[in-house]
Amino acid sequence: MANKDDDNQTGVRRGQQGRGRRVTASDVANAARVSRSAVSRAFTPGAYLDKDKRALILKTAHQLGYRPNALAASLHGSSTNLVGVVAGSLDNLYDSEFLAQLIAGLNQANKWPLVLAGGDSCIEEAILSILDYPLDALIIRGGSIPSSLIETCAKLNIPLLFSGHVVDAPFTDCVCCRNGAGAALAVDHLVERGRTAFGFLGGPSSRSSTLERLEGTEERLKHHGLELQIRHFCDYSYENGRKAAKEMLAQAKLDALLCANDAMALGALSAIRATLGLKVPDDLSIIGFDDVALAAWPDFNLTTLRNPIDQTVAEILRLLELRLDSPDKPNEVVLVDPVLMRRGTD
Structure with a gap:
């Protein structure tokens, strides 16, 4: 603890700068x-x-509560370690789990994320605002962005990394799940179990992941000499899953339901158990996609396709380091294999 003589020597007391103003290097110098x-x-x-001068400065800085401004210092170098992250909607269970792991990975790599979250309607506005900061790179989770914003990033020399969406643009790398292969894996498994009447519950039809999962389902059913009985598209949510399952089963007699994400699968499972009088999996098999933490809870025990977050985040961090080390390197697209997680609904 500094004594009174120390305060008199420096002429400034800790906290004298006033609430709300950070102590600066100039304050320490004075x-x-x-x-x-x-x-x-x-x-x-x-x-x-000089050793004595360094000791005096460090002692004074400690008394004033000064810490160097890492961002200001980084602006004088080639890297700020700031990474923009556009995270999509945190109502999406997969996106929220993905974001948590991505932030932890960036922090461990001494990168500091500047995160903006929201639905597609605010993605353009969010990216425009985040580009006002001196970013080393911009990571975009899911969805798509206007080509004009991709061009703006290229002009600013800000590399892009997309998760869940392949984009062909300068200085852009992508990490995506093999969505079609995952759907085919689910179809093969259910056909082996004797299922023949399939329905597909997808997210928005504008989403590439939904279309890839639908295409994989239809192609694999055709391979087995089967056709999709019914398809339904809606926003990714538990409530939409509940509503859609009732509508689909009122229109078609199904013994298998493939869902484009776990939230919808859990909603469908709830509706089928509570209101439709069907037994899962005796009467109807349900398979989700993503393997969010909630899927493994005993009350749900959902069979699903794991879209491995740990592997996806590891690849994003690897590509980020490669891009920062070699800005002109060729673009890369990394495809991650889904894994069938058998539980109690297949």
């Missing part, structure tokens, strides 16, 4: 009666500075 550049050298590893 209090220690040294130059601003000397303060900078005192906090720069390897920089030359």
